[in-house]
Amino acid sequence: MTPPSQSDAVSAASGCAPGELWPRIVSRSHNAIALGVLHTIDTHRQFIMDGGVEFVVRVAASLARKDQDRRRRSTMAAGGGRSPDPFLPPEAELLVADLSATHFAVLNKFNVLDHHLLIVTRQFENQETLLNEDDFDALWRCLIEFDSLGFYNGGSVAGASQVHKHLQLVPLPLGRREAVPVSAVLNPSAPPGAVTHCARLPFRHAWTRLTVKPSARALSQLYRRLLIQTGIDTVARGGAEYQSMPYNLLLTRGWMLVVPRSTECVQGVSINALGFAGSLFVRTPGQAQALLDRGPMSVLTQVGVEA
Numbered sequence: 581m582t583p584p585s586q587s588d589a590v591s592a593a594s595g596c597a598p599g600e601l602w603p604r605i606v607s608r609s610h611n612a613i614a615l616g617v618l619h620t621i622d623t624h625r626q627f628i629m630d631g632g633v634e635f636v637v638r639v640a641a642s643l644a645r646k647d648q649d650r651r652r653r654s655t656m657a658a659g660g661g662r663s664p665d666p667f668l669p670p671e672a673e674l675l676v677a678d679l680s681a682t683h684f685a686v687l688n689k690f691n692v693l694d695h696h697l698l699i700v701t702r703q704f705e706n707q708e709t710l711l712n713e714d715d716f717d718a719l720w721r722c723l724i725e726f727d728s729l730g731f732y733n734g735g736s737v738a739g740a741s742q743v744h745k746h747l748q749l750v751p752l753p754l755g756r757r758e759a760v761p762v763s764a765v766l767n768p769s770a771p772p773g774a775v776t777h778c779a780r781l782p783f784r785h786a787w788t789r790l791t792v793k794p795s796a797r798a799l800s801q802l803y804r805r806l807l808i809q810t811g812i813d814t815v816a817r818g819g820a821e822y823q824s825m826p827y828n829l830l831l832t833r834g835w836m837l838v839v840p841r842s843t844e845c846v847q848g849v850s851i852n853a854l855g856f857a858g859s860l861f862v863r864t865p866g867q868a869q870a871l872l873d874r875g876p877m878s879v880l881t882q883v884g885v886e887a
Contacts, residue, residue: 601685608674608676635859729857735841758858772789790835810885
């Protein structure tokens with residue numbers, strides 16, 4: 581079979597009607613792989629039970645392409661050249677859809693999880709600015725299309741690799757017992773809209789159950805309440821609202837969780853929002869063994885903030 585040419589790629593992205601997003605993600609992924617534009621990082625899985633959560637640990641088999649791309653960007657920065665924004669313009673072969681007047685969706689160029697989607701602002705916004713109704717509108721449009729987990733890494737300390745604001749979405753399930761492993765310790769009887777915490781999570785956090793079909797405004801308001809509950813303030817800077825500290829956000833159709841962060845790494849293992857969902861990624865078997873020895877919950881506590 582002849583690989584599709586670049587001219588076959590969607591160039592000017594179009595909006596998605598209900599039910600179209602998932603088939604389009606699958607189709608675009610297939611084409612981008614055939615063109616050599618999308619690079620999947622091969623992994624094998626291990627499972628670690630800790631604190632009532634069965635964590636899934638993915639161990640990388642190869643990171644050569646991603647490391648090469650990172651070195652290229654670092655070389656540009658060291659030479660005085662500004663590292664290009666990878667989202668503006670987006671690569672046509674990775675572009676999935678226009679989501680709204682403010683956001684578009686692209687495939688993650690270096691993905692550990694298949695069909696990993698990035699939800700990106702059309703105009704540059706800093707990753708450390710607070711999320712707004714437009715962000716939640718775009719994320720929720722995607723999340724309701726198929727069983728998935730939305731997440732946000734608020735700043736480099738929280739695991740963000742790009743400064744251009746982007747939310748992320750991955751298909752479920754992540755684990756083998758629970759679609760989102762951390763769900764095992766969340767309280768299913770908590771009333772919707774109540775901002776609370778889970779006694780079995782030993783780091784500072786706040787979470788809430790969602791009502792059915794919440795509006796973008798309702799999601800934004802709940803998010804602000806979760807930030808306040810965890811001690812994250814709003815900082816005005818340059819006409820925009822910034823976070824006072826790094827944090828991770830998780831969002832499913834049923835709940836939202838915010839976790840403030842103190843550091844990015846433990847023993848060289850970078851933790852992003854998926855870590856708090858119960859899905860961890862390591863680069864070597866040695867790092868996987870370190871996670872096993874320390875316990876994933878202890879690692880999350882170390883990169884989080886004391887409860």
